[in-house]
Amino acid sequence: MRKTLFLLIAILGIGLGEVKAQDPQFSQFYAAPLYINPAFTGASGFTRLGINYRNQWPSLDASFVTFSFYADHYLEKYNSGVGFIVTTDREGVAGLQSTNAGLTYAYQLKVSDNLVFRPGIQANYFMRNANFSDLVFASQINPVTGFDPNLPGDPSVTGSNLNVNYLDLGVGGILYSRNLFLGASVQHLTEPNQSLLDGDSPLNQRVSIHGGYKIMLKEGALRRDLTYTRKERSITPIFQYKTQGEFSQLDAGFFLHLEPINLGLQYRGLPIKTFENFPNNEALIFSFGVTTSDFNFGYSYDYTLSELSNASGGAHEISISYLFQWGKPLRLPRDQWSIPCPKN
Numbered sequence: 001m002r003k004t005l006f007l008l009i010a011i012l013g014i015g016l017g018e019v020k021a022q023d024p025q026f027s028q029f030y031a032a033p034l035y036i037n038p039a040f041t042g043a044s045g046f047t048r049l050g051i052n053y054r055n056q057w058p059s060l061d062a063s064f065v066t067f068s069f070y071a072d073h074y075l076e077k078y079n080s081g082v083g084f085i086v087t088t089d090r091e092g093v094a095g096l097q098s099t100n101a102g103l104t105y106a107y108q109l110k111v112s113d114n115l116v117f118r119p120g121i122q123a124n125y126f127m128r129n130a131n132f133s134d135l136v137f138a139s140q141i142n143p144v145t146g147f148d149p150n151l152p153g154d155p156s157v158t159g160s161n162l163n164v165n166y167l168d169l170g171v172g173g174i175l176y177s178r179n180l181f182l183g184a185s186v187q188h189l190t191e192p193n194q195s196l197l198d199g200d201s202p203l204n205q206r207v208s209i210h211g212g213y214k215i216m217l218k219e220g221a222l223r224r225d226l227t228y229t230r231k232e233r234s235i236t237p238i239f240q241y242k243t244q245g246e247f248s249q250l251d252a253g254f255f256l257h258l259e260p261i262n263l264g265l266q267y268r269g270l271p272i273k274t275f276e277n278f279p280n281n282e283a284l285i286f287s288f289g290v291t292t293s294d295f296n297f298g299y300s301y302d303y304t305l306s307e308l309s310n311a312s313g314g315a316h317e318i319s320i321s322y323l324f325q326w327g328k329p330l331r332l333p334r335d336q337w338s339i340p341c342p343k344n
Contacts, residue, residue: 022244023187023206024066024089024098026052027266027285027300029240029251030341031319034070034085034104036208036240037172037185038120041106042074042081043339045332050321056302059313065090072104081106081118096130100168114177122170122187129163130196166192168203176339182211204245212238214340231259236342238266248273253285255342262289262298262342269305281305283314289342294323 026032032052033040049071056064072083083104090097106120172185187206195201217233239252253266264287271281283305289298302315332338 022247024054024064024087025242026054026066026068026319027251027268027283027302027315027317028052028287028298028319029208029210030212030238031296031298031321032068032070034072034083034102034122035068035087036210037174037183038104038122038170039106039118039172039174039183039185040339041072041083041104041120042108043106043118043174044072044323045074045076045336045338046323046325047071047073048321048323050319052317052319054315054317056315057312058316063091063313074108079108081108081120096128098126098128100124100126102170111175115175116177117173117175119173120171120185122172124168124170125165126168126192126194127163127165128194128196131162162196164194164196166194168192172208174339178337179214179216179340180211181213181339181341184209206242206244208240208242210238210240212236212341233258236340238342249282251285255287257291257342260291262291263287264289264300264342268302289319296321 026035029036031050033043033050035052050069052066052068054064054066056066066087066089068085068087070083070085072081074081081104084102085104086099086101088097088099102122102124104120104122106118109117109119111117167190168187169189170185170187171189172183174181174183176182185208187208188203189205191202191205193200194203214234214236217235219230219233234257235254236257237252237254239250241250242248248270249268250270251266251268253264255262255264264285266285266287268283268285269281283302285300285302287298287300289296291297296319298317298319300317302317304312304314
């Protein structure tokens with residue numbers, strides 16, 4: 001189905017001229033560690049592989065599909081984590097696609113017996129491109145017969161080299177104990193020009209502040225023959241506040257962990273602030289996951305609260321991660337502990 005250029009610009013903000021683009025987002029931000037903050041690199045204490053997949057507004061032609069793959073490893077000898085991440089984001093109207101590949105590094109510093117600080121840095125290479133062949137421009141509309149593909153499109157777009165590549169930097173830090181974590185990150189430090197045409201469209205810095213606190217409940221027990229295996233039960237309130245240019249948003253909610261099951265409920269929005277004269281109430285997020293010692297799976301659904309709720313189809317998201325250690329069992333040293341955020 002043909003779309004108009006106006007729809008593309010209004011919905012996407014893809015960086016034509018002065019239009020500002022926003023980064024992809026993950027509802028399961030806690031399960032996209034290297035995407036949200038390079039300081040999470042190596043934080044598991046082992047070798048970790050993970051993927052994140054998101055399909056936003058699947059019922060619309062202008063859907064957004066995001067896929068991310070990451071891998072990181074903890075170097076115990078150097079108190080450091082190293083990793084890499086590849087993220088692709090595609091929009092359905094004009095085939096706008098953005099791909100970035102990044103290298104991440106974090107250093108682990110034990111502040112006290114109960115507190116750890118991890119600073120991190122990230123270097124990215126971005127590639128963006130778009131295909132306007134399926135768009136309808138105003139100049140291609142015949143007032144009598146309607147759309148005429150033989151009429152010329154917008155000369156400022158037609159025949160242009162619609163791709164751009166650039167380098168980018170990000171930094172972050174996280175402070176955590178056995179129950180509490182608090183982190184912050186800044187991406188796009190250099191605010192590179194991401195315009196697909198000859199204009200100037202800097203990619204605004206993305207700032208994220210995130211944290212949570214794990215509240216331990218009475219342990220459960222699973223009986224096997226004559227023995228009992230202890231099972232963790234906990235509630236973890238979490239939040240993320242992010243801002244990019246004129247756009248700002250808050251994710252807040254909690255997770256109930258009944259080992260190995262995780263159940264979550266979050267709210268996304270910022271009611272005290274409007275965006276483009278629209279109320280900033282975006283979604284309720286329902287999550288379900290399974291966590292074992294080396295494997296994490298999570299699924300979430302965004303129920304849209306805006307006027308798009310009946311037509312958009314919400315958003316579906318899946319996260320998977322796997323931990324392993326070469327030639328050794330998965331066991332952290334006694335003086336080391338993992339960050340107490342939801343695992344899926």
